[in-house]
Amino acid sequence: MVLDASPRLDLVFHALAHPARRAIIRQLSGGERNLSELAAPLSMTFPAATKHVRVLEQARLVRRRVAGREHLCRLQAKPLKEAMQWTEQFRRNWEVRFEALDSLLEEMKAEEETPHRRR
Amino acid sequence: MNTTKDMQLSTPTDTTIVITRSFDAPPRLVWAAMFTPEKMRRWMLPPPGWTISALECQVCVGGALALAWKSAEADPAMTLRGVFTEVVLHERAVHTEIMAMGTGQVVGSLVEQHEFREQGGATAMRITQTYASKEARDGAMASGMDEGMEACYKQLDSVLAS
Numbered sequence: 482m483v484l485d486a487s488p489r490l491d492l493v494f495h496a497l498a499h500p501a502r503r504a505i506i507r508q509l510s511g512g513e514r515n516l517s518e519l520a521a522p523l524s525m526t527f528p529a530a531t532k533h534v535r536v537l538e539q540a541r542l543v544r545r546r547v548a549g550r551e552h553l554c555r556l557q558a559k560p561l562k563e564a565m566q567w568t569e570q571f572r573r574n575w576e577v578r579f580e581a582l583d584s585l586l587e588e589m590k591a592e593e594e595t596p597h598r599r600r
Numbered sequence: 601m602n603t604t605k606d607m608q609l610s611t612p613t614d615t616t617i618v619i620t621r622s623f624d625a626p627p628r629l630v631w632a633a634m635f636t637p638e639k640m641r642r643w644m645l646p647p648p649g650w651t652i653s654a655l656e657c658q659v660c661v662g663g664a665l666a667l668a669w670k671s672a673e674a675d676p677a678m679t680l681r682g683v684f685t686e687v688v689l690h691e692r693a694v695h696t697e698i699m700a701m702g703t704g705q706v707v708g709s710l711v712e713q714h715e716f717r718e719q720g721g722a723t724a725m726r727i728t729q730t731y732a733s734k735e736a737r738d739g740a741m742a743s744g745m746d747e748g749m750e751a752c753y754k755q756l757d758s759v760l761a762s
Contacts, residue, residue, distance in 0.1 A: 494738030498614065571741050572609045579607060579621050581643035585633050586625040593629075 493560050496540035501525065502533050509543065509556035516552045614734040617741065619727040627690045627716040630723045634714065635659040635693065650677060661687050665695050674702040682712075691716055708740060 496502055505519050520530035534554055537543035541560050546553050607621040623630050633639045637655045646652055646669055653676060654668040665682040679700050686694040698709045713728040731737035 491735070491739060494741070495735060498734045498738060568741055572607070575609070575619055575621075576607055578643050578645060579605070579623075581645065582623065582630075582633055583605070585639060585642045586623055586629055589629050589633065589639075590625055 490560075490563065492540040493542065493563070496536050496542055499533065499536070502537055505530075505533060505537060505554075506542065506556060506561070509554060513553050513555045516554065519554060611737070611741075615731045615737050617729045617731075617737060619729075621725050622719065623723045623725060625723060626721055627718050627723045630716055630725060631659075631690045659684055659687055659693055661685065663687075665697070676702045678702060685711075686713075708736060710736070710740065 497506075501523055504523055508514055508519055508522070516527060516530055516534065519534065520527055523530065525533075531552075534543060534545065538545060541557055544555050544557050546555070605622050605624070607619065610618045612618055625633075633643070635657050637657050640655060640657060641652055644652065644655075644667070650669045650671045652667060653670040654666065656664055656666040658664050661684055663684045665680070665684065667680040668676040669678045671677040679702070680697060681700070682695045682697040684693060684695045686692065692713070692715050694711065694713045696709070696711055698706060700706045709732065711730045713726075713730075715726040715728075717724045717726075729737075729740070731740060
């Protein structure tokens, strides 16, 4: 078991841990949005939405650009994809252990049925 | 051979991971495979280059769970220590778990619950891991992804498939 996850991935998981930020990501998956558009469906004040966007920016999940008076946010898919793959790997590690358990259990069952012979 | 048996992984709360899996054996045997040291060695696969140097598991209330791994560089390279806090034979076991580096630096802790339910000769198992915080839970989720470990598991896959 290796427990030192990359610091950047920690930021990604931290960013994904809040439902408001997951909601922002969902919105951004539909394309570029400004901060007001992101804040409105969450019934959030502008500064509160800005705070969440900042966490997403730190995790490099979101890139923000200023166009005139507007702050436009865009989703950066790569770190998100990376995080998904890592979660997938956690699942895979368990699956492989369970597959080893399956074959062990087959042996144990066979031993019970024919106590003096192994399968 | 069907090897997936519908493993499900979910995160029902911010601090938990739930893993469910069924096994084609009665709970009595799954229990023995999960909690008997010489059986545990068969499925608790160490990362490449590591071996399990100590394994203790006394599945009774107050009983110890202790594992140590060693590598060419360190002995121990990592340790896991815990205590069983609830045990209902062949049905339910709860234990604490503290992982530490060989130097003693603690890298994570959790509470793990195993539940086994008989289903027509087979067993439905549910593992619930509870972490101290969301960050700890997410970190644990991210920790299983070492590339070397993956290579090791791929190797095991081919052994199992043969």
